[in-house]
Amino acid sequence: MAFRSGFVSVVGRPNVGKSTLLNRLVGQKIAITSQVAQTTRHRIRGVITLPNEGQLVLMDTPGFSKPLDSLGELLVDESQAAIADADAYVIVVNGNELPGKGDAYVVTQVLEKAAHKDAFILLAINKADQLKQHPGLLGTRCLAYEALLKGYKKSKTLLISARTGKECHEIVPLLLKHLPVGPAYYDEDALTDQRLREMSAEIIREKVMRLTQEELPHSVAIVIDDYNEADPAMTRITATLYVNQASQKGMIIGKGATLIKQIGTEARKDIETLLGHRAHLDLNVAVKANWRRDAEFLKSMGLAVEPA
Ligand SMILES: Nc1nc2c(ncn2[C@@H]2O[C@H](COP(=O)(O)OP(=O)(O)OP(=O)(O)O)[C@@H](O)[C@H]2O)c(=O)[nH]1
Ligand SMILES: [Mg+2]
Structure with missing residues (x-):
């Protein structure tokens, strides 16, 4: 066949x-x-x-x-x-x-x-x-x-x-x-083209989407600042959660930092499942005014359309 x-x-x-x-x-x-x-x-x-x-x-x-x-x-x-x-x-x-x-x-x-x-x-x-x-x-x-x-x-x-x-x-x-006869484009055991670093950022974003309300889910962008695999048993990740405006900073941190802690804990668990070993996750929150309209920032996050 x-x-x-x-x-x-x-x-x-x-x-x-x-x-x-x-x-x-x-x-x-x-x-x-x-x-x-x-x-x-x-x-x-x-x-x-x-x-x-x-x-x-x-x-x-x-x-x-x-x-x-x-x-x-x-x-x-x-x-x-x-x-x-x-x-x-x-x-x-x-x-x-x-x-x-x-x-x-x-x-x-x-x-x-x-x-x-x-x-x-x-x-x-x-x-x-x-x-x-x-x-x-x-x-x-x-x-x-x-x-x-x-x-x-x-x-x-x-x-x-x-x-x-x-x-x-x-x-x-x-x-x-219904597909044409053709070669395998990816390794037989590949499941996705995303790198672990990108998937970790996505997992953090998922927790933000799920744990925050109103306009906040759409106002947060995740940037991985450091992804350190020096220790094979523990990946150390530092990430910044960028919000659209200063007033949102407190909202995502939460009273007594409870919300950001919960985002961190839930994300770390999923990242550990993904990696198959322990992870250390360090999350920071910063303001990047109107980042959703900032073409340069979107580009730096890889959110630019590749030519078809
Ligand atoms: N009951 C039910 N819920 C589903 C089913 N499939 C997806 N959902 C729920 O629908 C919601 C949206 O699912 P997603 O897979 O994120 O939808 P999407 O089309 O990728 O959404 P966007 O990325 O925002 O375009 C989630 O809460 C899912 O759990 C289904 O078969 N049954
Ligand atoms: Mg989707």
Whole structure:
């Protein structure tokens, strides 16, 4: 059997479960997730290799939403670049809601690119676990989402739950079948293209997204100042949490520094799981006024769009 390979773009509105699905399919947590929209800021690659069969490179993307500032524009650019690059697509939608303008926009963008290449589109109607009491409703929802594909032939719909894994086992074989014959792009045992240093920054950001409220989750950027692996049994990491304005500094530190301590403790535990050994985490908080609009700062964090 010929070895198949290719890039698969995972796209959709914010918060529909794209990163959760990526983690589920890769079998390990490589992308951070949270209840807050716009969690993903980078294009993250997840690699799935089936020996002698093929290799899928899944590209998690930031959700498509109306850009409000430079960071927002970069997120949309990232997603658009991922669509241009792909050999196949997974469009993730939230089965709990009727299709909205955002879904229609994403599907239109994908259809435009897919039609040129005759690429396969998988429509993944997610969060099915929350709808099991309403089977009738589900049928109507599926039809409404399918209608967005305007009869595109090379597509298939699956009703899934990225959280519970329902029907997720069908996804990889289905995608692989539609990829071209080609080489492995990554080592057989690679799971992602991210470095441990970048993943550590993402883990810290996940804790911020999950433990803070109101505008704070979106106001924090993480920079790893030092990543010291001199001791093989204990990685020492120093990071700065940049907030948008001075008033947010106290909010993220919390009364008696409780919040920053909690962020540190939870992040350290996850980083230790990732590394397989102990970690020491030193977190600082600093103000970088309006960093979301600061092109230079975004670039320094690697948040610049690479050419497709
Ligand atoms: N009930 C349920 N919740 C889910 C499912 N998949 C994801 N979620 C939840 O939905 C929220 C958003 O998930 P993410 O994976 O971060 O969503 P995303 O599409 O990557 O979001 P952005 O990166 O912000 O665009 C999280 O709270 C997940 O736990 C699912 O199958 N069922
Ligand atoms: Mg995400």
